[in-house]
Amino acid sequence: MSTSHDTTEYQPVFVGKVLEELQTVLQRYPNKQAALLPTLWIAQREAGWISDRIMAEVAEVLGLTPAYVKGVVTFYTMYHQHPVGKNFVQVCTTSPCNICGAEAVLKALLEQTGAGDAGATSPDGKWTIVEVECLGACGFPTPILVNDDFIENVTPDKVPDLVRKYR
Amino acid sequence: MGFPHKSHPKETVVLSQYFGDAEARTYKGWVKRGGYEALTQALKMDPAAVTDVVKESGLRGRGGAGFPTGLKWSFMPKEKKKPHYLCVNADESEPGTFKDREIMRWTPHALLEGTAIAAHAIRAEIAYIYIRGEFTEPWTIMEHALAEANAAGVFGGIKIYLHRGAGAYICGEETALMNSIEGKRGNPRIKPPFPAAAGLFGMPTTINNVETLAAVPHIITRGAAWYKGLCLSNPKSTGTKLFSVCGHVQRPGNYEVTLGFPLKDLLYDMCGGPPAGRTLKACIPGGSSVPILTREETEATLLDYEGVVAQGSMLGSGGVIVFDDSADMVYQIMRLARFYAHESCAQCTQCREGTAWTTKIMERILAGQGKTKDLDLLLDLSENMTGKTICVLSDSCAAPIVSGIKKFRGEFEAYLAGKRQPVMVG
Numbered sequence: 001m002s003t004s005h006d007t008t009e010y011q012p013v014f015v016g017k018v019l020e021e022l023q024t025v026l027q028r029y030p031n032k033q034a035a036l037l038p039t040l041w042i043a044q045r046e047a048g049w050i051s052d053r054i055m056a057e058v059a060e061v062l063g064l065t066p067a068y069v070k071g072v073v074t075f076y077t078m079y080h081q082h083p084v085g086k087n088f089v090q091v092c093t094t095s096p097c098n099i100c101g102a103e104a105v106l107k108a109l110l111e112q113t114g115a116g117d118a119g120a121t122s123p124d125g126k127w128t129i130v131e132v133e134c135l136g137a138c139g140f141p142t143p144i145l146v147n148d149d150f151i152e153n154v155t156p157d158k159v160p161d162l163v164r165k166y167r
Numbered sequence: 168m169g170f171p172h173k174s175h176p177k178e179t180v181v182l183s184q185y186f187g188d189a190e191a192r193t194y195k196g197w198v199k200r201g202g203y204e205a206l207t208q209a210l211k212m213d214p215a216a217v218t219d220v221v222k223e224s225g226l227r228g229r230g231g232a233g234f235p236t237g238l239k240w241s242f243m244p245k246e247k248k249k250p251h252y253l254c255v256n257a258d259e260s261e262p263g264t265f266k267d268r269e270i271m272r273w274t275p276h277a278l279l280e281g282t283a284i285a286a287h288a289i290r291a292e293i294a295y296i297y298i299r300g301e302f303t304e305p306w307t308i309m310e311h312a313l314a315e316a317n318a319a320g321v322f323g324g325i326k327i328y329l330h331r332g333a334g335a336y337i338c339g340e341e342t343a344l345m346n347s348i349e350g351k352r353g354n355p356r357i358k359p360p361f362p363a364a365a366g367l368f369g370m371p372t373t374i375n376n377v378e379t380l381a382a383v384p385h386i387i388t389r390g391a392a393w394y395k396g397l398c399l400s401n402p403k404s405t406g407t408k409l410f411s412v413c414g415h416v417q418r419p420g421n422y423e424v425t426l427g428f429p430l431k432d433l434l435y436d437m438c439g440g441p442p443a444g445r446t447l448k449a450c451i452p453g454g455s456s457v458p459i460l461t462r463e464e465t466e467a468t469l470l471d472y473e474g475v476v477a478q479g480s481m482l483g484s485g486g487v488i489v490f491d492d493s494a495d496m497v498y499q500i501m502r503l504a505r506f507y508a509h510e511s512c513a514q515c516t517q518c519r520e521g522t523a524w525t526t527k528i529m530e531r532i533l534a535g536q537g538k539t540k541d542l543d544l545l546l547d548l549s550e551n552m553t554g555k556t557i558c559v560l561s562d563s564c565a566a567p568i569v570s571g572i573k574k575f576r577g578e579f580e581a582y583l584a585g586k587r588q589p590v591m592v593g
Contacts, residue, residue: 028328030250030368031368033349033350033351034348034349034350034368035350036350037330037331037332037333037347037348037350038330038331040333041331041333062350071352072350072351072352075335075352075353075512076300076332076333076334076335076353077333077334077335078300078301078332078333078334079333079334090301093502094262094455094502094503094506095262095263095455095488095499095502095503095506096262096263096413096414096488098499098502099414099415099490099494099499100413100414100415132301132334133262133336133505133506133509133510134260134261134262134336134455134506135301136259136260136264136265136268136299136301136302137265137268138262138263138264138265138411138413138414138419138486138488139171139265139411139412139413139419139420139421140171140265140419141413141419145301145303148303149303150301150302150303150304
């Protein structure tokens with residue numbers, strides 16, 4: 001993980017157009033702190049994950065402390081605290097999907113992408129597969145999210161095509 | 168209608184009339200279908216009069232608690248001294264529930280219209296729609312619809328903003344949701360103060376569910392008496408409700424029925440019952456947080472707030488999870504416990520420790536290493552997790568444990584006696 005001891009030069013995220021976007025976001029709220037979740041979403045979109053140094057930059061632009069920002073980042077599961085593969089896949093395995101075969105979908109994805117274990121990234125850097133709790137589409141088992149693409153009714157036999165499509 | 172299936176003759180289609188109709192997503196398409204007439208009408212009315220109509224209709228909160236909507240609105244200060252806020256709960260995360268997602272996907276303007284009417288009724292100038300982070304498709308559709316409606320200038324002085332969650336079931340709890348909008352960890356707050364006194368940013372606030380607000384425009388244009396007349400059983404439960412049916416049924420999906428409708432007809436007639444050759448074993452009628460029903464109880468249940476309570480469970484969010492005879496109830500209850508352990512915000516000891524230990528004991532039983540006294544231990548834990556914490560997440564973990572042990576004790580005992588093949592839990 002990137003830390004404050006890194007000696008590489010840090011490229012700030014909130015400059016130019018991204019900074020302008022942040023200004024628009026700030027207008028929606030009565031104070032800067034309330035813009036923290038949307039600001040972190042922008043940061044993750046730009047950098048792929050939320051490093052300690054990005055948290056420090058977010059803290060500075062919103063007038064918060066880095067420790068406060070870290071406290072919020074670590075509460076929410078969708079902010080990546082370490083780099084993830086090009087395709088970040090979330091597979092629902094909660095009870096309603098579970099009884100419809102979600103664990104077989106997870107297994108097929110882990111095997112066919114080379115990711116191996118849930119949460120690990122495949123050696124080619126292309127895939128990170130995670131098991132998540134309820135995605136709110138229980139009538140369409142098994143729903144998965146590939147990055148921002150929400151895909152319904154995934155079964156093990158559909159996994160090879162999916163893997164080919166996103167590879 | 169029973170999206171993704173065709174409408175069933177036994178449905179009462181109000182909210183779901185345009186599910187599957189992509190043109191209804193657009194501003195023009197919505198107006199063509201009579202959209203925004205209710206808002207125009209409501210904006211000409213005194214806010215208190217709008218609240219009265221909703222009160223009179225009998226509409227109750229569709230997020231799970233079933234609190235009367237008009238009454239909730241009437242708790243907002245009569246004399247406005249501070250900014251008022253409306254929060255729309257689109258954080259739909261209760262396992263088994265996927266109705267708000269469908270409302271946002273197909274009829275985003277119905278939600279926006281209901282939101283603006285509610286904001287007018289409570290005299291809020293700003294409304295935040297809190298959409299869970301995983302709902303990428305509903306987000307895009309809502310964003311587009313909001314831009315179109317803003318361009319048409321339909322909201323008068325009311326500003327509506329979307330706020331994206333970032334993965335936390337607990338943010339569907341109203342005070343956690345407000346904290347999350349404020350840029351904080353989503354920890355629930357101690358009540359009182361109630362949101363109507365000190366809510367978002369410390370200001371008077373009302374929080375309503377998506378489905379509740381989507382019903383409001385219909386009540387305004389068709390009248391409270393019409394809505395009140397939609398009732399098949401108890402007069403305290405009026406209107407239609409979307410039921411999301413999932414698990415072991417042939418046609419899972421969203422179905423809209425008048426409150427008081429028999430659960431048996433929903434499951435067998437509309438959803439086609441369990442897969443061929445299977446029989447229904449159990450059902451969770453209102454999202455994973457409510458007690459499990461046996462087959463006999465399920466078949467005797469009338470779907471309204473009182474009818475489900477009479478069978479020992481709750482109507483909740485209307486997320487119906489069906490288990491047939493192939494389901495391992497011990498394993499599935501472990502999965503539910505694991506869900507709550509994962510989603511606990513960890514503020515309260517009873518919840519943080521209780522959900523984690525419940526999960527560990529369930530896993531131990533499944534692995535064939537359970538002890539006879541484990542069932543009593545689970546029940547004792549559950550008792551200490553019920554009614555003792557800031558919010559009800561802990562109670563929700565206890566519900567399937569207590570009802571599961573009571574109703575499916577034989578399955579637990581089979582693992583304890585070594586009569587079932589142990590399951591190694593990953």
